[in-house]
Amino acid sequence: MADDPExxxxxxxFYGGIFRTNPKFEYENGTVERFQVDPDRLCLWDILDNVKLxxxxxxxxxxxxxxxxxxxxxxxxxxxxxxxxxxxxxxxxERGSVDIYIDHKxxxxxxxxxxxxxxxxxxxKVGEYSKETDDSDDDIxxxxxxxxxxxxxxxxxxxxxxxxxxxxxxxxxxxxVVANEGALLGGVFEDLETxxxxxxxxxxxxxxxxxxxxxxxxxxxxxxxxxxxxxxxLAGKQKNRSSISTKLxxxxxxxxxxxxxxxxxxxxxxxxxxxxxxxxxGKLHGYESDYLDSSDPGEYGDxxxxxxxxxxTYSGKKILGPRYDPKCAIPTWEVGLRFEDNIQxxxxxxxxxxxxxxxxxxxxxxxxxxxVHCRETCPWKIYASYDGRYDCYVVKTYNSKHMCFRNNKNxxxxxKMIQKAxxxxxxxxxxxKVAALKEMCQTELGAYATYDMCRRARKTVLKExxxxxVEEFANLWGYAAELLQSNPDSTxxxxxxxxxGRSARFHRMYVCLGALKQGWRDGCxxxxxxxxxxxxxxxxxxxLVAVGRDGNxxxxxxxxxxxxxxxxxxxxxxxxxxxxxxxxxxxxxxxLMPDMQKGLIPVLQESFSEVDHRMCARxxxxxxHKKWKGMNRKVQFWNTVRATFxxxxxEQLQKLDTLGINSSNDLLKTPVQCWSKAxxxxxxxxxxxxxxxxxxFNGWIIEARCKPIIxxxxxxxxxxxxxxxxxxxxxxxxxxxxxPRALQKLERxxxxxxxxxxxWNGDGGFEVNHFGNQHTVDLKKLTCTCRxxxxxxxxxxxxxxxxxxxxxxxxAYISEWYSKEKxxxxxxxxxxxxxGKKFWSKELPPILPPIVKVQPGRPxxxx
Numbered sequence: 001m002a003d004d005p006e007x008x009x010x011x012x013x014f015y016g017g018i019f020r021t022n023p024k025f026e027y028e029n030g031t032v033e034r035f036q037v038d039p040d041r042l043c044l045w046d047i048l049d050n051v052k053l054x055x056x057x058x059x060x061x062x063x064x065x066x067x068x069x070x071x072x073x074x075x076x077x078x079x080x081x082x083x084x085x086x087x088x089x090x091x092x093x094e095r096g097s098v099d100i101y102i103d104h105k106x107x108x109x110x111x112x113x114x115x116x117x118x119x120x121x122x123x124x125k126v127g128e129y130s131k132e133t134d135d136s137d138d139d140i141x142x143x144x145x146x147x148x149x150x151x152x153x154x155x156x157x158x159x160x161x162x163x164x165x166x167x168x169x170x171x172x173x174x175x176x177v178v179a180n181e182g183a184l185l186g187g188v189f190e191d192l193e194t195x196x197x198x199x200x201x202x203x204x205x206x207x208x209x210x211x212x213x214x215x216x217x218x219x220x221x222x223x224x225x226x227x228x229x230x231x232x233x234l235a236g237k238q239k240n241r242s243s244i245s246t247k248l249x250x251x252x253x254x255x256x257x258x259x260x261x262x263x264x265x266x267x268x269x270x271x272x273x274x275x276x277x278x279x280x281x282g283k284l285h286g287y288e289s290d291y292l293d294s295s296d297p298g299e300y301g302d303x304x305x306x307x308x309x310x311x312x313t314y315s316g317k318k319i320l321g322p323r324y325d326p327k328c329a330i331p332t333w334e335v336g337l338r339f340e341d342n343i344q345x346x347x348x349x350x351x352x353x354x355x356x357x358x359x360x361x362x363x364x365x366x367x368x369x370x371x372v373h374c375r376e377t378c379p380w381k382i383y384a385s386y387d388g389r390y391d392c393y394v395v396k397t398y399n400s401k402h403m404c405f406r407n408n409k410n411x412x413x414x415x416k417m418i419q420k421a422x423x424x425x426x427x428x429x430x431x432x433k434v435a436a437l438k439e440m441c442q443t444e445l446g447a448y449a450t451y452d453m454c455r456r457a458r459k460t461v462l463k464e465x466x467x468x469x470v471e472e473f474a475n476l477w478g479y480a481a482e483l484l485q486s487n488p489d490s491t492x493x494x495x496x497x498x499x500x501g502r503s504a505r506f507h508r509m510y511v512c513l514g515a516l517k518q519g520w521r522d523g524c525x526x527x528x529x530x531x532x533x534x535x536x537x538x539x540x541x542x543x544l545v546a547v548g549r550d551g552n553x554x555x556x557x558x559x560x561x562x563x564x565x566x567x568x569x570x571x572x573x574x575x576x577x578x579x580x581x582x583x584x585x586x587x588x589x590x591x592l593m594p595d596m597q598k599g600l601i602p603v604l605q606e607s608f609s610e611v612d613h614r615m616c617a618r619x620x621x622x623x624x625h626k627k628w629k630g631m632n633r634k635v636q637f638w639n640t641v642r643a644t645f646x647x648x649x650x651e652q653l654q655k656l657d658t659l660g661i662n663s664s665n666d667l668l669k670t671p672v673q674c675w676s677k678a679x680x681x682x683x684x685x686x687x688x689x690x691x692x693x694x695x696x697f698n699g700w701i702i703e704a705r706c707k708p709i710i711x712x713x714x715x716x717x718x719x720x721x722x723x724x725x726x727x728x729x730x731x732x733x734x735x736x737x738x739x740p741r742a743l744q745k746l747e748r749x750x751x752x753x754x755x756x757x758x759x760w761n762g763d764g765g766f767e768v769n770h771f772g773n774q775h776t777v778d779l780k781k782l783t784c785t786c787r788x789x790x791x792x793x794x795x796x797x798x799x800x801x802x803x804x805x806x807x808x809x810x811x812a813y814i815s816e817w818y819s820k821e822k823x824x825x826x827x828x829x830x831x832x833x834x835x836g837k838k839f840w841s842k843e844l845p846p847i848l849p850p851i852v853k854v855q856p857g858r859p860x861x862x863x
Contacts, residue, residue: 009092011035011047015054015102025072027101036335039092044085051102064088065099076101321395324348330355333382333400339393342370345384350412354447357406378404413447418457421445426461428706430536434458462538465708469538472710473506473849478840479710480509486832489514491559491581495573496847505848508573511713512559512581515829516720520558520582523826524548525817527591527686528558528582530575530600531694532566536706539849542566543705544574547694549686550727551823552739555693557720558582562709564850568599572607579608587611591684593691595619612681615674616691617641620667628663637667641689642677644787649678677791685793685815714834721831728827734820738811742818745794746810752797758805766802777802782813793817 017030035050051062062079064087069075077084079100091098321336324344331348339345346362349372353360358380364371369385383397419426422440426432434455441449480492491512496504528546535541542565548556559578563570584590587608594600596619604613621637636656643649649672657664673679677687698705704715736743752770759767764780775785775798782789788796793815795803800810816822 007096009037009039010097011037011050011088011092011100012097013050013054013100013102015051015056019101019103030101037092039089042085042089042092044079044082047079047085047088047100054102056102061103063101063103064091065101067091067095333395333398335395335398337384337395338390339384339395341393342367342384342386345370345393349382350414350417353412354410354417354445356402357408357410357446358402358404359407359410360412374402375404378402380404408442408446408448410447413441413445413449413453415453415457415460417445418449418454419461422457423461426458427465428703430462430465430538430706432458465538469708469849472708473539474846475710475837475840476506476509476847477844478837478842479713481841482834482839483511483513486834487513487515489518491517491577493577494847499848503848504845506709506850508561508563508570509709510559510561510574510577512577513717513720513831515724515831516556516558517581519724519826519829520548520556522829523822523824524550524556525685526584526589527593527684527688528578529691529694530578530592530594531691531698532595532597533698533705535562535712537708537712539709539852541850542570543698544570545694545697546574546578547697549688549693550826551742551818551820553741554727555697556826557697560716566597566599568603571597571600572603575603575608589683591681591686593688593694595691595695596623612684613674614680614689615670617675617689618691620670620675624667627666628660630659633659633663640667641675644677644687644791645785646678649676678787680791682787682790685791685817687788687792710837717831717834721833724827724829724831728824731820731823731827736811737820738814739818739820739823742794742814743811745792746800746814749795749797749800750810753800753804756798756801758798758801760802760805766798766805768798768801770798779803779806779808779813 011034013033013035014027014030015033017027020026020028033054037046047062051060063076064079064084065071066075066077077087079085079088088098321334321338323338324331326344326347331352333352339348346365349360349362349370352358358378359375360372360380361375362370363373367386369383371383372381374380379399380402381397381399382395384393384395386392387394418437418441421444422437425440426437434451437454437458438449438451441447441454476494480494483492484490491510493508493510494506495508497507499505525548527549529548530544530546532542532544535543542563544561544563544566546558546560548558550556559581561574561577563574579585579587579590582590587604588610590610591612591614592604592608593614593616594604595616601613604611617638621634624637625634633656636652636659640649640652640656643652653664653667656667675689677689680687701712701716701719704712704719706712707715734740738746755770757769758777761767764778766777766779768775768777768784777784777799779799779802784790784796784798786796786798788794789799795810795813799813803810803813
């Protein structure tokens with residue numbers, strides 16, 4: 001029948017409402033619930049069980065809607081026997097879903113007109129009896145069919161159900177009663193006090209064998225002992241898989257002639273009590289399914305529990321649902337949802353509990369089955385167990401209804417959840433305070449976490465991080481070989497220390513990629529800023545960087561190295577490697593600007609005497625400012641530093657002395673050639689007095705500095721590779737042949753040139769007076785006595801005034817270092833992609849991580 005494994009069959013139950021016909025036929029105030037079913041195993045008792053799961057203590061009338069017919073009495077068919085269930089199954093296979101309507105009230109005014117439709121569906125009878133009663137104006141017809149030794153088929157009509165029960169008491173044999181066509185067993189016989197005498201006067205209408213019954217009689221809750229016996233006996237037979245197949249019909253008829261009466265005296269009270277005792281293995285308010293459910297022994301391994309009163313059940317032949325996605329933020333549950341094992345299922349439960357703020361608990365927690373409930377007053381439940389046929393963990397039953405409020409104190413929140421949620425941020429900031437982590441749990445996870453829980457989570461992440469560092473140092477040889485293979489002309493050097501000739505322990509590493517060194521040679525000015533920054537990883541260390549300046553006065557990374565610390569030997573080793581790659585072995589023609597690093601100045605004086613050595617004026621001011629404070633002194637300090645010719649420098653130095661005796665002497669303790677523009681050489685065409693570019697690069701890679709060595713190097717490489725691509729594309733959008741920042745500086749000089757007055761000598765010389773300061777400009781030699789043009793390669797305001805007087809464009813006199821052609825020559829060299837570690841060579845023995853040195857002094861307390 002239903003052989004397609006991709007099809008899901010659904011019964012849609014409309015419940016909680018009533019039928020109304022005025023002004024039109026409709027199901028009013030109802031709710032919809034979906035049940036996935038297997039047509040091959042669907043029976044009447046499955047439908048009745050689902051009705052009970054929807055909250056009905058008794059079994060009301062249940063109808064299915066016939067597709068293609070109008071929504072009225074003609075389009076609804078009562079589900080009461082195997083024939084009607086088979087019709088539902090046929091519709092399921094044909095359409096995939098069937099609408100089921102539940103009616104739990106009897107509307108006498110509207111329903112009595114349809115009562116005869118039930119009577120017209122009566123089947124053949126074996127014996128007929130009749131009896132007139134004194135408490136009713138109508139007669140009751142009872143027809144009995146002997147189906148076996150212990151089963152009777154009763155069809156009643158007209159007078160009232162009390163009379164039917166009295167007739168049943170007259171028979172000492174075991175009786176099995178099922179309502180047919182107008183009343184289901186649980187809904188009618190549970191309420192024995194129900195009066196239906198009004199039906200006897202109702203008109204009957206035939207409708208091709210299909211019937212609709214509307215009713216609105218008050219149902220009482222008293223249960224007769226006869227009904228206890230009948231329902232318990234029925235449940236016991238279904239549980240024991242009885243082979244007896246019976247059809248018991250309770251019909252209403254308006255024909256009371258020629259009927260014989262049942263002898264009520266034939267039923268003894270003691271015999272009735274005996275039958276009640278025999279049927280105690282059943283359940284008063286429900287029926288056992290005729291098939292194994294998900295908790296029956298043998299159906300799913302060790303599963304032997306009953307899953308009553310849970311909406312949605314997993315049958316043995318049901319098609320499996322989707323597979324759980326561990327990356328989802330909040331799990332979405334459904335019957336048939338698959339998990340790899342119970343561990344993944346429990347992780348999903350915990351994630352759901354924390355995200356929704358509900359307090360769940362594991363009622364049963366075993367390797368092959370897990371049951372989870374919400375708090376006692378909440379009906380939310382879920383049950384999953386191992387399915388050996390599909391080798392996965394499957395949700396078997398699920399009730400999605402929550403009746404509880406959100407609670408931020410959740411016992412499901414664990415250290416592992418905190419680790420998984422905030423691992424990256426802990427790695428970025430290993431010194432993160434526990435209080436900060438606790439606050440993050442409150443704001444982002446919406447759950448309260450204890451101080452100890454957050455502390456253990458952070459400690460575990462740091463331990464795991466240490467293990468990854470060991471692995472990455474072990475793969476360092478393979479990574480270096482892959483860099484050299486993928487990026488030819490690169491320089492990658494690893495220096496190790498041998499421990500008694502045995503294992504190699506990491507000491508230093510230098511990286512200069514071929515595209516970067518070639519790009520610096522072709523398009524960057526001979527200026528390098530060098531700096532060092534501390535690594536925030538487990539193994540600590542220092543990252544040394546060399547950064548150039550491109551044609552737009554922006555940073556151009558050249559090389560970087562990981563060393564044990566800032567000292568003479570580490571700086572000498574780094575600079576020697578750098579000078580060779582830049583083809584300036586002795587430093588001749590190269591300008592270096594470091595910060596005031598420890599041990600660097602002696603190295604430059606000893607090993608690189610030909611280098612034009614500058615020092616960062618900002619660091620000089622920070623040292624000088626400790627003694628000479630004040631805003632006026634700060635302003636005058638920068639005026640002194642930015643003076644471009646010696647005479648102006650001396651004048652500014654005297655002004656500085658007026659703000660504090662011997663203040664200039666303290667400043668002159670640092671050689672003026674290293675920090676004053678008046679003493680800068682013009683070979684590098686760069687007039688910067690600070691080392692902001694190198695420091696900006698260190699800030700740019702601050703997140704990478706928290707990672708293990710290979711992860712850090714790879715992030716730096718990919719950031720640089722992406723930057724080169726972006727800059728290369730951006731340069732193609734320039735409207736002129738000069739870089740934007742050079743043009744911006746030229747525009748300022750053009751604006752200042754309006755305040756200049758000049759005198760021309762008739763050749764190429766000019767006298768230019770600017771606010772009382774007179775300078776000479778020689779356009780043939782491209783010089784001005786203010787030296788600004790000579791230092792940075794961009795015409796000063798004096799030269800601009802002379803150029804306009806000579807009808808020349810100042811833009812044509814800008815140095816070629818700022819041209820678009822030079823800029824593109826820096827970024828046209830392409831960094832090649834690198835393969836993953838699966839492709840790396842593993843021939844060389846692993847490298848051990850460096851030994852972490854404990855710093856002197858009292859350790860800092862990590863809160």
